[in-house]
Structure formats: structure tokens, C-alpha cells
Amino acid sequence: MKRxxxxxxCLLGDFAVGKTSLVRQFVEGQFDDRYLSTIGVKVSRKTVELDQVQLNMMIWDLVGGNEYLHTERSYLMGTAGALIVCDLTRENTLDAYARYTQQVRAVNADAVIFYLANKLDLTAERQITTGQLAQLCASLGGDFLLTSAKTGAGVNEAFTQLARQIEGE
Structure with a gap:
């Protein structure tokens, strides 16, 4: 039996990048077109079966935006990993990668950080290239995945890869 x-x-990123939708797609397999603004933090749970371990993920969906960046540092305490999300249709949301990486590292230097570029399904509105993502994520020392909370593309893979890195698999 696995231990x-x-x-x-923690899921981090600017307002309306799709953090709540990514969590909902991963945990419930559902997507809602209506914008669901998170107030403070919402915690969801899902178990991921890995080779050596059964990982019970407590997923903290944190409100986005600069005003919470410094005041809600306590939400990051005890985090083993973070998914930092940008919106492929809004280039300015890439700035959040460096800001939130700094916040996570200040609380836990050993936390695993993975970068997600969400809204892959909105191809006509896309403003961020794969090259931009690769360059920025390399400079931050992390990997990235393209995701779509709407279609589910890359969502399970993102959480599973994060889980594997946390557990060293």
C-alpha cells in the first residue's frame, strides 16, 4: 500500500487569469463561463496517485492582484508548491510570474514553482508567444505549460507534474 x-x-496570478477555473476543472472536471471572483482564499482538495505515494493536495486558490501580494503573505506559509498563472490573451499578466515567484521564495525557498499560461483555447486573442514564455520561465528557473481551463487541455498534466516534482518523482 502506498503511503x-x-x-x-497555491495558485497565484493576476485577476481573471483563470485560477479558480483551473482548480474547478482539475478537482470537479467542470468549467463555468461566468467570471467567479475569489474573495480572499478558497481551499479545495484532490488526491493525486503517484508511483510511490498518494498525494492529498490542499489547493489554495488565492485572490489575484497587487494589493494582496504583500498583505496575504501568511497564505503562502507551509506551501510545498505553487502554480503561477498568466493569461495568454493579456501580455501584462506575465509580470506576475516574477512578482509571485519572489513572494513564494521569500516564504519557502524550496517550494516547487510551475508556471501556467492559461486560455490556450482563445487562439485569435493570444498576445504571448511560446518563445516569450520559454525565455521568462528559464530566467526564473522553472518550467511552463500551456493550459485551457475551458477545454481541460494541460490542466491535469499541470497539477500532476507539480505533484511529481514536490514528491521527487
Whole structure:
């Protein structure tokens, strides 16, 4: 029988990049077109079966935006990993990668950080290239995945890859 462990994971990014939708797609397999603004933090749970361990993820969906960046540092305490999300249709949301990386590293230098570029399904509105993502993520020392909370593309893969890196698989 596999051992069971519980780990805290945080989703970070600017307003309306799709953090809540990514969590909902991963945990419930659902997508809602209506914008669901997060107030403070919402915690969801999902178990991921890895080779050596059953990882019970406590997924903290944190409100986006600069005003919460410094005041809600306590939400990041104890996090084993973070998914930092940008919106492929809004180039300015890429700035969040460096800001949130700095915040996570200040609280836990060993946390695993993975970068997501969401809204892959909105191809006509796309403003961020794969080259831009590769260059920025390399400079931050992390990997990235393209995701679509709407279609589910890359969503399970993102959470599973984060879980594997947290557990060293």
C-alpha cells in the first residue's frame, strides 16, 4: 500500500487569469463561463496517485492582484508548491510570474514553482508567444505549460507534474 501525504499548493496570478477555473476543472472536471471572483482564499482538495505515494493536495486558490501580494503573505506559509498563472490573451499578466515567484521564495525557498499560461483555447486573442514564455520561465528557473481551463487541455498534466516534482518523482 502506498503511503499517503498531504501537501499545500497555491495558485497565484493576476485577476481573471483563470485560477479558480483551473482548480474547478482539475478537482470537479467542470468549467463555468461566468467570471467567479475569489474573495480572499478558497481551499479545495484532490488526491493525486503517484508511483510511490498518494498525494492529498490542499489547493489554495488565492485572490489575484497587487494589493494582496504583500498583505496575504501568511497564505503562502507551509506551501510545498505553487502554480503561477498568466493569461495568454493579456501580455501584462506575465509580470506576475516574477512578482509571485519572489513572494513564494521569500516564504519557502524550496517550494516547487510551475508556471501556467492559461486560455490556450482563445487562439485569435493570444498576445504571448511560446518563445516569450520559454525565455521568462528559464530566467526564473522553472518550467511552463500551456493550459485551457475551458477545454481541460494541460490542466491535469499541470497539477500532476507539480505533484511529481514536490514528491521527487
Amino acid at each position: 499517503s501525504v498531504q501537501k499545500k499548493v
